[in-house]
Amino acid sequence: MAFLEKTLGKKLGDLQKPLLVSVRSGARDSMPGMMDTILNLGLNDHTVLALATYSKNERFAWDCYRRFIQMYGDVVMGVQKRPGEDHEPFEVVIEKLKHEFHHSDIEDTKLSVADLKEMVNRFKALILERTKKEFPQDPRKQLWGAVGAVFGSWMNDRAMVYRRKYHIPSEWGTAVNVQAMVYGNTGENSGSGVAFTRDPATGEKVFYGEFLINAQGEDVVAGVRTPEPVAELKKQMPKAFAELEVIRKNLETHFKDVQDFEFTIEDGVVFMLQTRNGKRTGLAAVRFAIEMEKEKLIDWQTAIRRVPADQLDQVLAPVFDRNAIKAAQCIAKGCRRAPEPPAASCT
Secondary structure: OHHHHHHHOOEOOOOOOEOOEEEEEEEOOOOOOOOOOEEEEOOOOOHHHHHHHHHOOHHHHHHHHHHHHHHHHHHOOOOOOOOOOOOOHHHHHHHHHHHHHHOOOOOHHHOOHHHHHHHHHHHHHHHHHHHOOOOOOOHHHHHHHHHHHHHHHHHOHHHHHHHHHHOOOHHHOEEEEEEEOOOOOOOOOOEEEEEEOOOOOOOOOOOEEEEEEOOOHHHHHHOOOOOEEHHHHHHHOHHHHHHHHHHHHHHHHHHOOOEEEEEEEEOOEEEEEEEEEOOOOHHHHHHHHHHHHHOOOOOHHHHHHOOOHHHHHHHHOOOOOHHHHHOOOOOOOOEEEOOOOOOEEEO
16 A cells, blocks of 8 residues: 555545555456455545545546445445345435436436435445444545455355356465556546457457446446447547557457456546456357467467367357348337336336
């Protein structure tokens, strides 16, 4: 932490230039989405005001604070669904507030500073009611709580099931990485995304993934908003897209394998968050191996070892023709039902 503070000229809990960090898992093998992450750690009732002043963006500061309380309350303090509840408790609070203040299910990006302040108060009240504990205001206590929770998530149900499926020894354990925060939710020139260096479904050598403008990474994977294909970045942020294309090439050159990586764009500047070997279908595994051998990234012995025997049956199974899908007719639509009020909104 002292190294981060010295490098960035910020301090954890400081009332002038507060340092915020993310706490992430770092398992030896790729386990995407299985373990927990905490973002915006270091915010409290005082540092949120300092962040608002320092960033000159009050809405951004309060948006970060409400996100942090929600993640910390869920992952560290254990505020989760009770038996018989259909929706996550924090999401219920969000939906109720939207309908009270706006009489509609507006996007999170449309919430005002006043909305976010009220949401923070309601989140803290929910944590107190469910856990009988106050949300911690001391950043050091927040940090140790988050570190312990991320270590603990190695043994959560989904991680254990994933390890059994992919034959990952539980004895390996995980590291915990503490990183300085960068922000994809500072405005329309920022965003976050998750991408693959090649298409993990077909194996095609194209930049594949999703991103959201004015969002943090959790928004992309949580389904709160509908992300856009990463190719659209070329139109919206051409400079950032060009930099990501260079990063994409460098990652494959270094790791000699297809990478699944996360990135954030803060005010037009690209930041890499993490990378790992990408999961793939059997069809993609065969194509990756053949084409990377032709590109001299790997030798033929490595190419053969890259295709798991149990995935070869997928290569023989029929798949949909993507060109036919584009011309297909819609035969059904699904609806997502909001918890409050009981009106349905189609997605």
